[in-house]
Amino acid sequence: MSIARVTIAGAGLAGLSAAVALKQAGLAVRISDSAAQPGGRCRSYFDPQLGQTIDNGNHLVLSGNQAVARFRSAIGADVPLAGPEQADFDFCDIVSGARWTVRINDGRAPWWVLDKHRRVPGSGPIDYLPILRLLMARKGRVDEHFTTIGPVWDRLLEPVLLAVLNTAAGEGSALLTRNALRETVAVGGAAMRPLIAEPTLAAAFGDPASTWLAGQGAPVEIGRRLRAIGFDGDRVVSLDWGAGVEPVEADEAVILAVPPWVATALVPDLEAPDEFRAIVNGHFAFPAPHDAPKMLGLIGATAEWVFAFPDRLSVTVSAADALVDRDREELARIFWADICTALKIDALMPAWQIVKEKRATFAATPEQDAKRPPAATRWRNLFLAGDWTQTGLPATIEGALRSGETAARLAIGARSG
Known part of the structure; x- marks a missing residue:
């Protein structure tokens, strides 16, 4: 039976x-x-300090996530996921002021690495070849397969893998990284559009x-x-x-x-x-500037990613064990300063909320x-x-x-x- x-x-x-x-x-x-x-x-949940409904954290999915598509189709989820029309990843270096967008083409052939206007500034096509080693990795840590220096690592892979693994990218499992890359980078930009839940x-x-x-x-x-x-x-x-x-x-x-x-x-x-890793999120009751990208990676800041919603700005810090026990208002002020620099905002810190998850994920x-x-x-x-x-x-x-x-x-x- x-x-x-x-x-x-x-x-x-x-x-x-x-x-x-x-x-x-x-x-x-x-x-x-x-x-x-x-x-x-x-x-x-509704947060009375902000007077808004917010998420406990900023969770990202990708356009090629098949289980996400199956689940949302099955339950008739009709609230769209928000994101760019193409696999565009925006970054800002807080220290130098440099800004760039990595634009990954839709097809499997990664011709975007040949275009200086699409790839990471300061990088050349040959700098992306070590990614092939990660795509074939079977064991060990990421830093055993990829040199963790240079513009491709500093300005693209390290911040992205940190967010994906919620573990210091070099210490992360090469096998898990390989599997994630095979479903994203190896497939092409059509599977890599970053999507966030909006409104919640x-x-x-x-x-x-x-x-x-x-x-x-x-x-x-x-x-x-x-x-x-x-x-x-x-x-x-x-x-x-x-x-x-x-x-x-x-x-x-x-x-x-x-x-x-x-x-x-x-x-x-x-x-x-x-063994687990923390995530710290900050939410601010401040409407996103009209030209703000939905998602912006920050280099050289405490905040790592800024998410722009119509009624709020949110930040996320992954593998945040060093921050999770710090004073909440201190964190809010640090995050708000990063946001103001990145989005060119001149305003006092609005109503805010800090959400900490001490055991957000297992250490990858x-x-x-x-x-x-x-x-x-x-x-x-x-x-x-x-x-x-x-x-x-x-x-x-x-x-x-x-x-x-x-x-x-x-x-x-x-x-x-």
């Missing part, structure tokens, strides 16, 4: 992705989350997913935390949500779509990443990547989902959604009894 119903613990994007795939396959689904709203780290992450992902699931008879239950799992032989036989032990039926599977530190507390002998090093578990476990009705599982990608929205699809596929194919 096949699995007929699935219980999902966790309604971040991985859990939501699994729930959507399972409902599409005709299975009964019950999905719960301990938070007050679905979405996990990709959440939005919730409107682009969490809200339409919750609405769709509710319409399918599987509403997300919030404020419900899984506290214990009961095992017997090769099966999960019970779950404890804090109101007593509930049996897991013979035709039921369980998907854990929770953070790794929660999963390891619930599942015996589960190995998972245990070779050692931590080796600790990522597969979706299948030794229990035949228990599966794992989350960007920290072995997706082959860094901790990204695309990876989270794929992990949910993988867990759902395994649950669908599992045998009950």
Whole structure:
């Protein structure tokens, strides 16, 4: 007999992705989350200090992210993702005042590196050849395959890889970097347009997913935390949500779509990443100047990326362990000074908010990547989902959604009894 119903613990994007795939396959689904709203780290909320609805952080997807496209199509998400029409990446050097745009052409043949008006200023075509080594990497760190000096590294790869890996780019896993590059740079600009959720992450992902699931008879239950799992032989036989032990039926599977530190507390002998990196975001209630790019990379600043929204300006700092414990107002003033320099704004600091995620993602090093578990476990009705599982990608929205699809596929194919 096949699995007929699935219980999902966790309604971040991985859990939501699994729930959507399972409902599409005709299975009964019950999905719960301990938070007050679905979405996990990709959440939005009304901030009274700003008087606006903001995202907890600025999460970027790319036009070629297939799991993102599948998920949004399935749930009928009609709020568009905002970004340039082409794969254009704008940068500003805060110290020198230099500005440039890297313009990657749509096709697979990277002729943009031959055009001095498209490539990184100060670089030549030969400077991009080491990227081929990264595209063939199988192990080790990025800095074992790419010389971390020179304009291509300083003005393009290092800031982009830092954002993708949320780990110092040179220390990052070469394998994860290779996989990310093979789905982006190697495919061409058509797959590399940077897209952000506008007006909010919730409107682009969490809200339409919750609405769709509710319409399918599987509403997300919030404020419900899984506290214990009961095992017997090769099966999960019970779950404890804090109101007593509930049996897991013979035709039921369980998907854990929770953070790794929660999963390891619930599942015996589960190995998972245990080293994490912080992300710090700053939000300012200041309308973006009309000529501001949607996304601007900053070189030589504390703020690393500036995101322009109609009603606010936001900044993101990745691998921000050195900043996460600093005074919030001090950070706001530093970020605002960077914004003013980059966007040529002459104004006092407006209402602001600083959002810190101390354990935003696992550290994308070779050692931590080796600790990522597969979706299948030794229990035949228990599966794992989350960007920290072995997706082959860094901790990204695309990876989270794929992990949910993988867990759902395994649950669908599992045998009950």
